[in-house]
Amino acid sequence: MKNLIILSFISLFTISSLFAEEKQKPYESFQGCGEYLVAGTVHTSKQGFFIIINEKTQSEYTFKSPIKEEPKLAPYINRPMKGKMLVTKMINGTIGEFKSVSELDLRIPNPLNPIYNTGFRLLKKMDCQK
Amino acid sequence: MKTLFFLFITFTLSFNAYAKKELILIGGGGEPFNAKDKNGKSINGTIFDYALQALSPFVEKSMDWEKQMSFNGGHPETDQILATNFSNIPNVPFTEASYLAVIKKYEDQLTNGELKKGDQILLIIDSHGALNKTDKKIKEETHSISTTKNVAKNKDTLGASGLVSLDELKRITKLAKEKGVKVGIIDQSCHSGNTLALGDENTCVLTTTGPNHYAWAGTTTTDIQFNKNLATEKNLEEVFLKSRREATGDSGFAMISSPTGQKVQDKIYEVLTPYLYRFDSAHDKLTPYFNNSSGDIACKYEENFKQLTQVISEVEGLKNQSLNFLLFQYNYTTKEVDLSELKKSLEDYYNFQIEIAKKVDSYKKIPSNPNLNLNGKISFTSNDRTSVITYGVKELLSIDFDRMISDANARNTNSMSDNERKDIKANLEIMTKAQAKAKEIKEKFPGITTTIESVLSSFADKETISSELAVKIAAQSKILYDALYKKEASSQENMNQPNPCRDFVL
Numbered sequence: 001m002k003n004l005i006i007l008s009f010i011s012l013f014t015i016s017s018l019f020a021e022e023k024q025k026p027y028e029s030f031q032g033c034g035e036y037l038v039a040g041t042v043h044t045s046k047q048g049f050f051i052i053i054n055e056k057t058q059s060e061y062t063f064k065s066p067i068k069e070e071p072k073l074a075p076y077i078n079r080p081m082k083g084k085m086l087v088t089k090m091i092n093g094t095i096g097e098f099k100s101v102s103e104l105d106l107r108i109p110n111p112l113n114p115i116y117n118t119g120f121r122l123l124k125k126m127d128c129q130k
Numbered sequence: 131m132k133t134l135f136f137l138f139i140t141f142t143l144s145f146n147a148y149a150k151k152e153l154i155l156i157g158g159g160g161e162p163f164n165a166k167d168k169n170g171k172s173i174n175g176t177i178f179d180y181a182l183q184a185l186s187p188f189v190e191k192s193m194d195w196e197k198q199m200s201f202n203g204g205h206p207e208t209d210q211i212l213a214t215n216f217s218n219i220p221n222v223p224f225t226e227a228s229y230l231a232v233i234k235k236y237e238d239q240l241t242n243g244e245l246k247k248g249d250q251i252l253l254i255i256d257s258h259g260a261l262n263k264t265d266k267k268i269k270e271e272t273h274s275i276s277t278t279k280n281v282a283k284n285k286d287t288l289g290a291s292g293l294v295s296l297d298e299l300k301r302i303t304k305l306a307k308e309k310g311v312k313v314g315i316i317d318q319s320c321h322s323g324n325t326l327a328l329g330d331e332n333t334c335v336l337t338t339t340g341p342n343h344y345a346w347a348g349t350t351t352t353d354i355q356f357n358k359n360l361a362t363e364k365n366l367e368e369v370f371l372k373s374r375r376e377a378t379g380d381s382g383f384a385m386i387s388s389p390t391g392q393k394v395q396d397k398i399y400e401v402l403t404p405y406l407y408r409f410d411s412a413h414d415k416l417t418p419y420f421n422n423s424s425g426d427i428a429c430k431y432e433e434n435f436k437q438l439t440q441v442i443s444e445v446e447g448l449k450n451q452s453l454n455f456l457l458f459q460y461n462y463t464t465k466e467v468d469l470s471e472l473k474k475s476l477e478d479y480y481n482f483q484i485e486i487a488k489k490v491d492s493y494k495k496i497p498s499n500p501n502l503n504l505n506g507k508i509s510f511t512s513n514d515r516t517s518v519i520t521y522g523v524k525e526l527l528s529i530d531f532d533r534m535i536s537d538a539n540a541r542n543t544n545s546m547s548d549n550e551r552k553d554i555k556a557n558l559e560i561m562t563k564a565q566a567k568a569k570e571i572k573e574k575f576p577g578i579t580t581t582i583e584s585v586l587s588s589f590a591d592k593e594t595i596s597s598e599l600a601v602k603i604a605a606q607s608k609i610l611y612d613a614l615y616k617k618e619a620s621s622q623e624n625m626n627q628p629n630p631c632r633d634f635v636l
Contacts, residue, residue, distance in 0.1 A: 044537065046537075046540070046541070046542075048541075066553070067550050067553035067554055067557065068517060068553045068556070068557075070538075070557055071517075071519045071534075071557050071560050071561060071564075072519060074529045074534055074561075075521065075525035075526075075528050075529050077530070
């Protein structure tokens, strides 16, 4: 019983710590061209590679990868990932194209808190290229 | 002349009749109290019950022995066996205090001359036994056993069960040697091979298993045979050899402290060690064995197996000479020493274990290899040097290149710009190079993976396979041990050495 209480306390502490960390810097909505820190998932189709942000939600965004950047995404197909993404062109609604990606890594999804799980964080606002 | 001979016989018999013989039984600790079986039925006995029953013929027969017992305490069925089979021996529960009291009693008797030259002490130990402690604080020569204080949950350390160290027995063996009192110790606990440290030219030690192995309790196990054969054999060496041969139901490695035994054990115990281990969840010695082994494990396995095969070949090669000697001395019917079954089982288990060893090696090597550090990076450039991609080793190994290349080749390039077509070509070049590198790493480090658990989890039937083979090898290797023992015993060097096990006549 004593162990159970300690375990519950540790679990609550861990969950609340994660939550607190994410709470400080929540993901934002897409704000036009610029450099973003993104958390999403990589998918492929006959048309190429895509990074999908906020997948299966009302605010899902899809960014197509330039062919040149595809090998960078290869290790993350169908896997939760995060990294920097540069968007230089206007997007059409929620579908667009990014110019380049960098500092890619796998991320650990947090199913308890999907809101803070995937999304955009604007690092540098830029004008869109015409 | 006849009168002289008669007097000699009478003197010898009366000397033996007056020699004091002391039998001490201790142990039965570390067992759970109020335990229940799978059906919720109370378990009132202990795993020592079979061995206790097997000991009763010897206890009945040994009328001329003084007997002392400190065994178990608190398990109704075990208490009942003790009350029925050992009714004339007073018993006290096995605690640290009772253990020290027993030692003190015999220490006193040896000091004050109650026990003197020619007398004998036979100590039988049957309890849960720990591995030998070799940490910075405590360096045991022997090992510790459980008292009845608590249950022994961890079968290697027996933590919290209340331990007493058999090192304390040195107080008896040292004094006994000085006084010429013969000592026999039979340790039937797990890791009992460590107790051989008490053996010398005056003290004979028999153990049911080696220093790194578990001992077993059942109806055909070594402890049962030891206890049964005490009633039928003449001396401790005979008890040991007969019992070792007859026990078939465990994967232990019985040991003896006689000079011959030490030589045989030095020759084969270490090389046989991993083949007597198993993966079964309650007695898993193989996972720690792989985990704690350093360096190239597969290479060590190869070397070890070569050594083992060599010993087997030596025995096969020398069997005629050895058997001729035996034929001459004991009038034996010659029989081929057949090690073919042992060789087959060893080969099966070796092939199984080396496959694991190779995978564990791959797993262990990666972090220490600068070129293959899992966190390291490898860059790939397209032939026209317009594209550079850098992958971490972990990333590289996770890519499905076949699919990547096939998808890229299937892309419809008709609607693409020239630059896009160039990029597709550059990607294919990079993917092909990266694929070759990943293949090279996987070939160099077969079974490359990121956790040791995943290495072992890929061997689905490991518990069944390892348990069956370990028991088989333990039984089949007895022929090898026997043949080596006979060969070594016949050597002049061993014949001239004192043998306290042969000298300890029951």
